[in-house]
Amino acid sequence: MPIHEPQNYAISIDEVRNLFQLSTQTSMLLIDDEDKLLLATDQILKSTGYAANEITQLPFPRLFKVRSSLGELYAYHFHGDRDVREWPHGFLQGKNGEMQYYQFSMLRLQQGGKLLYLLIFKNNEENQSLNLLQRFSDAFLKDINLGVLLISLDFTLADVSDRACQMLAMERENILNKSLDDIFASVPSQHQLVQRSILTGAIVRNHAVSWTNNRERFELLLDSNVLKDSHGKIVGAYVIFKDVTNLRSLEQMVQRSDRLAMIGQIAAGTAHEIRNPLTSIKGFLQMLHRTFGERGMGKEQNFTDVMLGEIDRINALVNEFLLLSKPKHVSYESTHITDVLRGMVPIIHTEAILYNVQLQYESLKHVPEVIADSELLKQVFLNVCKNGIEAMPDGGVLTISERVDTIERNVCVDIHDTGSGIPMFVIDKIFDPFFTTKDTGTGLGLSVCQRIIHDMGGTIRVASKGFGTTFTISIPYT
Ligand SMILES: Nc1ncnc2c1ncn2[C@@H]1O[C@H](COP(=O)(O)OP(=O)(O)OP(=O)(O)O)[C@@H](O)[C@H]1O
Ligand SMILES: [Mg+2]
Structure with missing residues (x-):
């Protein structure tokens, strides 16, 4: 049982220093009533990694985290005639951020007119195993590979791992203790990482989800489960996810x-x-x-x-x-992309006028020739430009610009529209045959383009950031 200590002992700091020097195996701290750390034993230095002169520079709450002020803890646990209910406890934070769980006893000392608190840490087997648990959960939250969300019963975020913050592109301080409804407010419900049903025990194993944080897209493998107390009552839930983007x-x-x-x-x-x-x-x-x-x-x-x-x-x-299926009558020959585009501009222009769209064509003087079938190239440019124009039903600007990538040795054509953009959640599907969001579309346009460009050894890429879209068609030159 903790010691019952109603009075304040009058003592000098030197006396405590002597005591600390004798107690090499015990973890003790001396703190004044303004949270200034005055002394620490060698054992504390050992378990935190601080030097003696470093540790006394720290504000006490940085080193040791307790749930209320020392004065309140003392009053609750040790003062008066009541039976002491339980040991107070807290977390000792090492120099590298690692937390260790400790129970402790307290003495209140008096020096001059000031009150000082002497904390004596309990160090037993149970404490060790709690440390291990604490260490495990700390390591879990810091693991560079794992996203972890710990969810309270009121659907707020109780804790979150560093990696999860990165993937969510959110600061830990900004989301901690916030409602998950608010954290994911801007994400359509079917794409949210956590649903409320998680708290009713909807267990998920190896669930594949796509997650986009507006900068990057991740493919995640997600597990979730509830946490129960010893009576089997649900007290919270957790979600663990792993980034499997490369594999997927x-x-x-x-x-x-x-x-x-x-x-x-x-x-x-x-x-x-x-x-x-x-x-x-x-x-x-x-x-x-x-x-x-x-x-x-x-x-x-x-x-x-x-x-x-x-x-x-x-x-x-x-x-x-x-x-x-493989085009039958392809005739690959040396082709000037500028010539092909110039031939297309009037046709694209006619289409653009219908939609009240302005067309800008930015050609280059010297573009290396590529080996291609110019008829098929025309089809590609027409398809992509048509998509761009169709994405601007209320008018806008379609810009076609030529570019030479001398590093990759590609002739590139960027086709940019100022339309609605492509939501991140569908961008991966647009090259799939029959994928369309249009009432009268076949969804074959882009898959045909991809096939044609692929057969020429080139690539067709898309970038869309919520507003406007750029398709880049790159064809290698020799
Ligand atoms: N520039 C763009 N802006 C916004 N969405 C686009 C753009 N280009 C393509 N898309 C999206 O990609 C989908 C697939 O395009 P694709 O050209 O393959 O078929 P489609 O245009 O729907 O049909 P079709 O080409 O047969 O008329 C479109 O339905 C649209 O949702
Ligand atoms: Mg199309």
Whole structure:
């Protein structure tokens, strides 16, 4: 049991210093009632890593964290006639930030008119194992690989690891003890890392989620569980996540190329089969169209117009399909990108006018020639520019600029729009065949472009930061 100590002992600092010198194995601290640290035993220096002259420069609360002031602790635990309920405890913080749990006893001393507190730390087996636990949870929170969120019952953030702060792009002080609803307020609910249901015991294991902090995108593998007290009552929850971005992007690349190959096979197999019957349907429809005209059947003739229009749409789709499977008539030759773009500008301009979009074309004087099929290149530029224009339904500016990357030896074309931008959550999908957010889109535009540029040994990349989008098409030159 702790010692019962109602009175103040009158004592000089030198006497305490002598006591400290004799007690080499005991952890003790002498503090005045203004939280100034006066003395520490060697054992304290050993366990914190501070030198004697360093430690006395520290404000006491930096070194030892207790839940209230020393005066209050003393009054609660040691003063008066009451039975002492429990040992007070606190955390001793080492020079490297590591925390150690200690229970302690207190003496109140008097020197001159001042009150001093002598803290004597308890050092037993139980303490050691608590230290180990504390050390483990500290290491967990500092682990450079693991994101950890500790959640209280009221859905506030009780603690967070350094890595989690990095991934969330948030400062620890700004989010600690805040409601998770507020912390993730700007994120759509299905993309939030933590849902309220976590506190009802919804256990998650190896759940793959994408997380974007507006600067970087992470692929995370997430585990979560509740924390229960000894009676099985839920007292909080935790989420642990690991950054597996590299692994996942590799996996996605493999999946995408698998999918492209599959689409290619299906396309090659079926496109011709679709086109042949279409040709005869179209022929007969044209005949009907004429006949209806001759017989003055205007309404029926209009129907055939609609049908012919739809057939043209199917034809265009099938043609794109055919391009997805290896293009058949490619003719790679030395090509001037500037010439290709110059030829395209009037067509893009016509489209731009429809949307009240301004077109800017910034060409370069000397652009190295690339080996490419100029017809296919035109298709790529047209598709990407069309997307840019369609992203600006209320007008804007579409800028096409040429650039030479002499380091990577690429001719690049940047196509920038001032449109709505692409949400981070869909940006990975836009090159997938059939991915579209448009009512009348096929979602084939960009996958065809990617195929064409890929076959020329180039790349097509996208950057979109919430406002505006830039597609960069890079083609190698020799
Ligand atoms: N510049 C852009 N700004 C915003 N979103 C874009 C942009 N370019 C592409 N996207 C998004 O990518 C999706 C896929 O584009 P893609 O060109 O493959 O198909 P689509 O334009 O929807 O259909 P189609 O090209 O057949 O008309 C679009 O639906 C759109 O959501
Ligand atoms: Mg498109």
